[in-house]
Amino acid sequence: MSAGPGRRPPRHWMDLAPAERVDAVRAMGLPAFRARQISTHWFTRLEDDPTGWTDLPAAARERIAQTLFPPLMESIEELTADRGATVKTAWRLHDGSIVESVLMRYPHRTTICISSEAGCAMGCPFCATGQGGLQRNLSAAEIVAQVLHGARLLARGAVPGGPARVNNVVFMGMGEPLANFASVLAAVEELSRPEPDGLGISARGLTVSTVGVVPRMRRLTEAGLPVTLAVSLHAPDDELRDELVPLNQRFDIDAVLDAAREYARVSRRRVSIEYALIKDVNDQAWRADLLARRLAERGDRGWVHVNLIPLNPTPGSRWTASRRQDEKAFVEHLERHGIPVTVRDTRGREIDGACGQLAAKVNSDPARFPMAGRTGP
Template sequence: MTGTPVRLDLSSPSRGPRGKPPRHFVDLTPSERAAAVQALGQPAFRARQLATHYFTHLTVDPEAMTDLPAAARDTLAADLFPPLLTPARTLTADRGTTVKTLWHLFDGARVESVLMRYPDRATLCVSSQAGCGLACAFCATGQLGLTRNLSTAEIVEQVRRAARSLADGEVAGGATRLSNVVFMGMGEPLANYRSVLATVRLLVAAPPEGLGLSARNVTVSTVGLVPAMDRLADEGIPVTLALSLHAPDDELRSELVPVNTRWSVDEAIDSARRYFDKTGRRVSIEYALIRDVNDHAWRADLLGEKLAARGQGWVHCNPIPLNPVPGSRWTASDPAVEAEFVARLRAHGIPTTVRDTRGSEIDGACGQLAAVEDEAAFAPASEEER
């Protein structure tokens, strides 16, 4: 397996080896924003006006900031809203309702985000790291190794840009609002704890100091960093926690998810249960079904037994048909095997829903994000798929 060593210093700043991104409005506290505005010769209350433009109007365009003095707009925007993300490639699927964007960061690092529009919601899958250091065997991102953590502003900018695109009607179906954010893109969110938590706080803060999303519509995933899971439970923000388990037994899970050698299956599940106890939010168990690897009936029973042993009503299981990754020797389970796996979980009283794999034809589904530049790496979707 490839990848850099796991970095688990949860108190360290969210800066990687490539250096610090330019100072951005989002990374500043309200008092720091006021001070920055004053340093540019403007009264402190301009900071709140800028927050309104950014979080409510979703803009960093000085021409749109008509309530600011014309002579000050360009200076304020240039100093406080430096460009952090540059779109390098956009691919669409599902008749234009799934949009994957490859972003170049200020230092040449690359990440991807995926915007998915459904009839009743619009969900953005954001990246929290460029690459990933946890080296999960079946995940394209995990095979890249870790380049660096993203700053809070780099994560929030993915969200703002998606929300603005939806508001402007750029996604098929007409103008709408972003309703959900899932930290299921590139990276292990809880290995970049400080930036991810700061982002979550801004997502759920009321306008104009945040985007005003419901905490229930924000999902943070993890492969099982137990200390960080417990820390998140104490934050007082009832986001949904998604535990990527992928095997109920330590022998197999340690092969698929190497961090299992530090925190076992039972330790991860116990931490997930503690999260429910403290927040009241039902935990999601993510389980990529891999043909003849982890989809055996006895493993479904073992998973069901372990979850049910910790009580009812606290967990929901999401089996995910494995999405294809170039060069992988693994593939998705046979549909009949998948159905049996689901039936056995439900027989143990575990609510179970097979997860949608939207965007797989553009390498935009779970486990497929690799920030690839080469057009030839993408198999074109058929007209019917689009």
């Protein structure tokens, strides 16, 4: 039986810093150099069964598996789209909570979108995740495990195109990453740490999103990690954003954009402004002009890039994607003001593509997705 959402996950190898891993193997009566061997299997060779690691003492392998690599999550639904180039996975965590990750392979890069929380407390009405509330924060190991799964799929040639590596990781799945600041920061450090102590993904290939948790945005600035910051703005006027992003009632648009501009100044990384285009709600040309003015008044336009997102509608929702002509006009108005802008290539519409949709389906159908033997990281 599930212990119920909220129970802390067991401590895993991926929760430990390199020095702590040395302490952990020493506590088991093994020499310090075994820590590097273990990490090489896990992060470099992407092997997932410690009992088969033959360069470790046979008598210690089962104990290492049980003590340092407890099961964290199981894949309970995996859907593919785009001729196999997009893979969406629903994960059941050790306490029964459900999260999602999405692997997207493009011709010249591979991106994985991961969750940082089970559910979300931000309550944005057009977001499937926000409608379910927050179950709990994920541990650093649970976050990294989603990326590791994608890395294994690519390395083993399970995604069309032959073996490959994860190039980009975006914290844009379920949850508000900056509300789980400590675990997200630990995960970022582990993802970018050179092999064999981490996955060796460039920090410049990591994107952390937020709806505008201003104090944590400032802490991220102080942390000095050269990740990309993505701000989910969705409206250029406080009246509408109060409705679309309830947190705006605590931290308004000026406060959010000021914190974003400071992040760009300190990190020398361009901030991405995420803007989901919603039919007849936030897609008017005058709002594009207002957005452009609010971004431009904070200095050289090179500090920012607007990423327009055609809304992936959720079943039964009154929110839906903008008309193509309105999307086109929005882009044109931003460009007239000199604001860099792109429209996101939306993937996975046929596989519950919007964040939280697959998890919501799993949660609503317990007969189809009972608790089973866990087979994840």
